[in-house]
Amino acid sequence: MTTPAEPDLQGEGHSPAMIRADLLAAIFFIVLATAMLYGSWTMDRLEARRIHSFTVPGLVPGLLSAALLICGVVLAVRSLRLPAPGGWTDLGAAITSGAAGRAGIVLVLCLAYTLGLVGLLPFWLATGLFVFAFILVFETWLAEPRRSLLQSLPWAFGLAVATGAIVTLVFERAFLVRLP
Amino acid sequence: MLDGLGMLLGGIAHFLTPLSLFNIAWATLLGIVIGALPGLTATMGVALLVTLTYKMAPDQAILCLMCIYSGAIYGGSRTAILLAIPGTPASAATTLDGHPLALQGKAGLAMGLATTSSALGTVIGIVALALIAPLLAEAALKFGTYEFFWLALFGVVISGQLTAMDDPLKGYIAGILGLMVAMVGMETLHAYQRFTFGIPGLGGGIDLIPAMVGAFGLAEILGVMKRTAHARIVSSGDRVIPKLSEILKYWKTTLRSGVIGTFVGIVPGVGEDVGAWASYAAAKRSSKEAHLFGKGSQEGLIAAETGNSAVVPGAMIPTLTLALPGSAAAAVLIAAMFIHGIRPGPLLMTESPEVLYQIVAVLLFSTLAILVFGLTLTRPLLTVLAVPRERLMAVVYVLCVVGSFAITQRMFDVYVMVGFGIVGFILREMKYPMAPLVLGIILGDLLDLNLRRGLLLTNGDPSPFFTRPISAVICLIIVFTILMSIPAVSKRVRALFTRGSAAPAQS
Numbered sequence: 247m248t249t250p251a252e253p254d255l256q257g258e259g260h261s262p263a264m265i266r267a268d269l270l271a272a273i274f275f276i277v278l279a280t281a282m283l284y285g286s287w288t289m290d291r292l293e294a295r296r297i298h299s300f301t302v303p304g305l306v307p308g309l310l311s312a313a314l315l316i317c318g319v320v321l322a323v324r325s326l327r328l329p330a331p332g333g334w335t336d337l338g339a340a341i342t343s344g345a346a347g348r349a350g351i352v353l354v355l356c357l358a359y360t361l362g363l364v365g366l367l368p369f370w371l372a373t374g375l376f377v378f379a380f381i382l383v384f385e386t387w388l389a390e391p392r393r394s395l396l397q398s399l400p401w402a403f404g405l406a407v408a409t410g411a412i413v414t415l416v417f418e419r420a421f422l423v424r425l426p
Numbered sequence: 427m428l429d430g431l432g433m434l435l436g437g438i439a440h441f442l443t444p445l446s447l448f449n450i451a452w453a454t455l456l457g458i459v460i461g462a463l464p465g466l467t468a469t470m471g472v473a474l475l476v477t478l479t480y481k482m483a484p485d486q487a488i489l490c491l492m493c494i495y496s497g498a499i500y501g502g503s504r505t506a507i508l509l510a511i512p513g514t515p516a517s518a519a520t521t522l523d524g525h526p527l528a529l530q531g532k533a534g535l536a537m538g539l540a541t542t543s544s545a546l547g548t549v550i551g552i553v554a555l556a557l558i559a560p561l562l563a564e565a566a567l568k569f570g571t572y573e574f575f576w577l578a579l580f581g582v583v584i585s586g587q588l589t590a591m592d593d594p595l596k597g598y599i600a601g602i603l604g605l606m607v608a609m610v611g612m613e614t615l616h617a618y619q620r621f622t623f624g625i626p627g628l629g630g631g632i633d634l635i636p637a638m639v640g641a642f643g644l645a646e647i648l649g650v651m652k653r654t655a656h657a658r659i660v661s662s663g664d665r666v667i668p669k670l671s672e673i674l675k676y677w678k679t680t681l682r683s684g685v686i687g688t689f690v691g692i693v694p695g696v697g698e699d700v701g702a703w704a705s706y707a708a709a710k711r712s713s714k715e716a717h718l719f720g721k722g723s724q725e726g727l728i729a730a731e732t733g734n735s736a737v738v739p740g741a742m743i744p745t746l747t748l749a750l751p752g753s754a755a756a757a758v759l760i761a762a763m764f765i766h767g768i769r770p771g772p773l774l775m776t777e778s779p780e781v782l783y784q785i786v787a788v789l790l791f792s793t794l795a796i797l798v799f800g801l802t803l804t805r806p807l808l809t810v811l812a813v814p815r816e817r818l819m820a821v822v823y824v825l826c827v828v829g830s831f832a833i834t835q836r837m838f839d840v841y842v843m844v845g846f847g848i849v850g851f852i853l854r855e856m857k858y859p860m861a862p863l864v865l866g867i868i869l870g871d872l873l874d875l876n877l878r879r880g881l882l883l884t885n886g887d888p889s890p891f892f893t894r895p896i897s898a899v900i901c902l903i904i905v906f907t908i909l910m911s912i913p914a915v916s917k918r919v920r921a922l923f924t925r926g927s928a929a930p931a932q933s
Contacts (some may be wrong), residue, residue, distance in 0.1 A: 287572070303620055317599045352648055
């Protein structure tokens with residue numbers, strides 16, 4: 247499981263930034279639940295097939311969206327009632343922090359590989375380029391302390407070639423998977 | 427009873443072949459390595475390896491996945507002790523006493539005790555699995571559509587409650603989101619496509635494996651890479667194999683933690699981390715050396731490791747008998763079983779009872795492998811811990827892409843993986859647990875189908891959902907769980923009991 251049930255010692259769960267983030271999430275959940283409730287209500291009730299009115303396809307999605315709507319409202323009310331001095335500032339700082347930037351760069355690299363390189367280039371080459379770029383970016387630019395290019399380059403190149411070759415060979419030859 | 431013993435011996439004999447033993451060895455070792463590498467979790471490992479076992483015979487495929495699961499839960503302890511970083515969330519409680527022991531120059535003892543405790547915890551869980559699962563499966567044959575509706579809801583609610591103890595509301599929201607995801611695609615009662623928006627890929631619904639690879643793979647990569655902190659390995663050259671007296675000194679704690687871990691495993695969607703924390707808390711409460719907990723207590727380490735390992739076989743009890751995953755990794759195992767033509771659920775013991783005993787046998791073998799590898803491969807595992815995450819995570823993402831693509835060979839599943847990875851990362855950052863979300867995806871169809879089928883059977887009358895004895899009990903538990911998660915209600919209930927117990931003392 248991902249979230250250990252350990253006591254929230256730092257009180258991070260109710261930090262001002264988290265309270266404000268909860269408010270934004272609550273608004274999103276309310277909008278999502280309302281849209282899904284509308285979708286469930288207007289969903290085809292298959293009257294032409296004379297199905298029982300209690301078995302319409304929109305029944306359970308409707309109930310679930312109502313449940314999410316209630317949870318969203320409770321979350322919103324709770325976020326509004328809890329004091330959160332400097333919450334918006336802290337939240338803004340968290341979103342623009344170095345940590346968020348690092349996660350953003352990982353995401354950009356992953357998306358460039360998945361949506362751009364895969365399909366455009368042969369899979370082994372796309373994979374090699376991704377591994378090479380990932381290692382170089384995170385070892386020579388975003389690492390603390392940074393590694394020198396000379397130190398990183400052989401590793402990045404070697405791993406890129408090895409990953410591209412091994413993954414392609416193992417999946418295409420041993421597991422007979424047609425790679426993208 | 428004798429039938430069961432015969433089938434267990436049959437299960438053991440079934441895997442006493444060179445191929446099976448070879449698979450047990452590499453899969454357990456790979457599991458230990460996955461668990462030891464920070465950022466790679468048991469669930470991620472099992473989800474990624476489903477692809478590699480796709481072409482294997484069903485028994486060998488399940489064998490490999492079970493060994494990886496069991497090995498990874500143990501492997502996390504190594505990182506917890508030497509690096510003070512839990513290799514998997516299941517080892518978070520191990521860090522509290524394991525790392526202080528390493529700092530005291532007793533890293534070898536800590537690793538040895540973690541290994542033997544893991545093995546003992548798994549054995550306690552295995553005994554429960556062999557004894558309870560057949561009984562539960564027999565009882566589950568009496569379950570009808572009403573009971574299965576409540577069981578599905580119970581799974582999501584209890585998982586939401588227990589995996590987000592600080593904020594159950596977020597657990598419930600995660601569970602509802604998972605159930606909503608399951609509503610996408612063709613519903614099974616009238617074969618109507620819901621919320622597909624004309625996208626052909628959504629017609630069959632969202633597959634669990636790409637969703638899990640995203641939520642536990644890409645989300646984990648993003649989470650690991652955003653941090654800059656580096657940990658230092660603390661090791662020592664002391665003895666790794668513990669003395670018998672050191673293992674047996676805290677036998678009561680071992681037994682208690684094993685039972686707690688097994689029970690936590692049986693509860694749907696509540697995984698190894700809760701098992702470890704619950705066992706640790708119980709051990710601290712009843713220990714004569716409670717003051718040592720958190721400062722290098724051997725008892726604390728034993729409790730945490732026994733507790734998390736006992737969850738693995740415990741989680742297989744509802745997984746096999748009710749098709750309700752006992753943990754997130756067990757949810758992947760259910761998906762893998764379906765891929766290989768094995769149908770977990772109440773009919774498993776009727777249709778193919780040997781599967782249960784084969785899984786018991788696999789767990790026994792993997793426990794033996796854990797003991798051997800854990801006590802002998804100390805140095806090679808140290809090398810694994812030194813692998814830089816910058817190099818590891820790039821390769822892991824490639825495996826995420828291939829893993830989600832390979833099963834159905836559609837790029838759509840890769841996009842699902844990326845989508846779930848991003849959403850999973852944001853939800854994790856905001857302290858939403860992933861387990862109820864996953865449980866919701868897997869149980870959504872069960873909940874939807876059984877609610878509407880039940881209403882169809884009764885011509886729209888919902889009363890059997892509340893009047894049948896088992897349904898009524900599960901319904902009451904759900905209502906009680908939800909009410910107790912409301913602070914105002916739980917405060918009043920607690921006050922009632924406090925007053926009740928305080929009154930005699932005052933008179």
